[in-house]
Every structure is written in structure tokens, then in C-alpha cells.
Amino acid sequence: MNLNILAYGLYFGITAFIILRIGWLFYHFGAVYLHDLYPNRPDLANSLNSILLIGYYLLNLGYVALNLSSWPQLQSYAHLLALLTSKIGFICLALGAIHFANMLWVRLLKKENTINTNL
Amino acid sequence: MTTDLTVTAYFIYIPIALVLTWFVARNLFKNGLVYMRDIFNGREEIAVSTNQLFKTGFYLLNVGFALWILKMYQLENTQEMIEALSQKIGGFSVYLGIVLFLNLFMFFRGKKAARQNREAAERRARMTPSAE
Numbered sequence: 001m002n003l004n005i006l007a008y009g010l011y012f013g014i015t016a017f018i019i020l021r022i023g024w025l026f027y028h029f030g031a032v033y034l035h036d037l038y039p040n041r042p043d044l045a046n047s048l049n050s051i052l053l054i055g056y057y058l059l060n061l062g063y064v065a066l067n068l069s070s071w072p073q074l075q076s077y078a079h080l081l082a083l084l085t086s087k088i089g090f091i092c093l094a095l096g097a098i099h100f101a102n103m104l105w106v107r108l109l110k111k112e113n114t115i116n117t118n119l
Numbered sequence: 120m121t122t123d124l125t126v127t128a129y130f131i132y133i134p135i136a137l138v139l140t141w142f143v144a145r146n147l148f149k150n151g152l153v154y155m156r157d158i159f160n161g162r163e164e165i166a167v168s169t170n171q172l173f174k175t176g177f178y179l180l181n182v183g184f185a186l187w188i189l190k191m192y193q194l195e196n197t198q199e200m201i202e203a204l205s206q207k208i209g210g211f212s213v214y215l216g217i218v219l220f221l222n223l224f225m226f227f228r229g230k231k232a233a234r235q236n237r238e239a240a241e242r243r244a245r246m247t248p249s250a251e
Binding site for chain 1: 143151153154197201202205209213214215217220223
């Protein structure tokens, strides 16, 4: 068994599971914020939510797949584990950073919207 | 052996890229219709046709790009085939994501312009009777 192929399978399986699960959670709970942003346009909030979900999946799964092509040749199981955990850790960190940036963004948009409607 | 692997990789890559394009286009323009109706003030016919035209353009651009980057070199074994495939499909997927967000940005711009036009028209309508 080629260690690299095993590592690719594990890496893609685990990260795809994390990304799909988190994307679904954001889609589900983020809907409330979007409905808050467009209070009298539920159709607009729903379509924006779906577009954002698809964009998120495309960019993240695409990045994960793109990342696969630059791994070194693995020599041992220790090497495999070390590389696998650091790669998955990096993906989780990046997702967390993007998540907080998005929350800030939603807050800024909400603020701007209330200013606009008050004018 | 090498040509066999390359051909196999092409036959894996082409369906995945085409299905990905179809899925994204279908969802983007199903949701984009809401924006188009907003932009064209509920004029259904022109909203649907504009949406359809943009969809056709999206298909042309993305299917074209997917096929254009098809060429893969030096596939010696299965591992290299997986690496090359993941690079191509991942790159194409990131590209699709960027195009999707550009489209979304375009919808936002159109919606904003439509709203400003509408507000200006309302202001004009309010101004005219008071001037008489």
C-alpha cells in the first residue's frame, strides 16, 4: 500500500467531513442573521444564503484538493501522522479565522443597514 | 501504461468538471432570478431572459476553461494521477468559487443601482406636484 495514497484518502475524507458539517451549521444558523439583515425580504435572504453556501464549499473543498498536489513522498507512518495532523490543524485554523472575520462582517453590515434605514 | 493512466485521468476529470459546472450554474441562477426580478422591478420577461443569457455565458466561460486546462503530463503511477487530478479539480473548483462570488457582487451592484433609480424616481414624483 502506497502511504501517500492512504494519506490523501484520510486527509480528504476528514477535511471534507469537517467542511461539509461546518458549512451546513453556518447555513442553518446564519440564516437568522440574513433574515435580520433583510427583514422584509425572506426570498432574498434565502437565495443569498444558498449562494454563500455553494461558494464556501467550492472555495474550501477546492483549496483542500489543490493542497494535495504538493505533499512530499511519505516514508513512514510517523511521518504520515505528523503531516496529516498539521495539515488538518491548519485547515481548522483557517476556517476559524474566516469564521470570525465573517461574524465581524455580518455585524458591520447590520450596523450600516440600520444607519441607512434611519436616514 | 503512461498513456492509459492519462486517458483514465481525462475520463475522470471531464465528467467531474462538467457536473460541477452544471450544479453551480443551476443553483446560482435559480437564486439569481430573485435578484434579477428586483433589478428589473418585477418585469418578469426581461428578468428571466437576462438571467438565461447570463447563465449561457457562465456555461460557455466555465466549460471552456475546464476543457482548456485539461492537458496533464507525465503520469507514471496511481499516486501521480491522484495528485494531478486533485490539482486540476481543486484549481477549477477554486476558480468556480471566485466566479460565483464575482457574480454575486454583480447582483449586489445591480440591486443597488436599481434601488437608487427607484428612490430618485420617487423623489422626482414628490417634487413635481409641489412645484406646480
